[in-house]
Amino acid sequence: MVGPDGKSLKPVTVYRGLDAVDNFLHSITAEEVILTMKLLSVKPLQLTREEEEAFQAATVCYICKKELGEDRVRNHCHITGKYREALHKKKCNFRFKLRKIIPIVFYNLKNYDGHLIMQHISNFKDYDLQVIPTTMEKYISFSMSKKCNEVRVCLHFIDSFQFLSSSL
Secondary structure, three states, rough: OOOOOOOOOOOOOOOOOOHHHHHHHHHHHHHHHHHHHHHOOOOOOEEHHHEEHHHHHOOOOOOOOOOOOOOOOOOOOOOOOEEEEEEOOOHHHOOOOOEEEEEEOOHHHHHHHHHHHHHHHHHHOEEEEEEEEOOOOOOEEEEEEEEEEEEEEEEEEEHHHOOOOOOO
């Protein structure tokens, strides 16, 4: 698991056994609960003097590029608490929300691992499944999602190999 700063949040876990896929899916859904709580919590704004000066000097909205005027707000990351930029309060800030997607990146998901996971994913009945297939047994990506505290959180499985220009 990697945090927003690119650093590992916990040590790598290794499991070997006949039920490796089930063990993986149970582990990842347990991690989802922890990550969901982090995604739903809001860390207060931590503003430096320089950032406050930049906010006061801002004349245009970072998102829509229109003049700010009095309808302005200090946008910040709800996970880290760091200031981002000045935005229109009603028009732009309310629409600028953190997506509740937890990406799960595999190498070779499309060719082998995805097929194994899909064979066991039916055991998770409380999740909605979305699939982008290339064939009946190969998948570009797939997602498992469910509501948690009135918010839909999605585990999105993608294949890192698809983003490479050539094989490793």
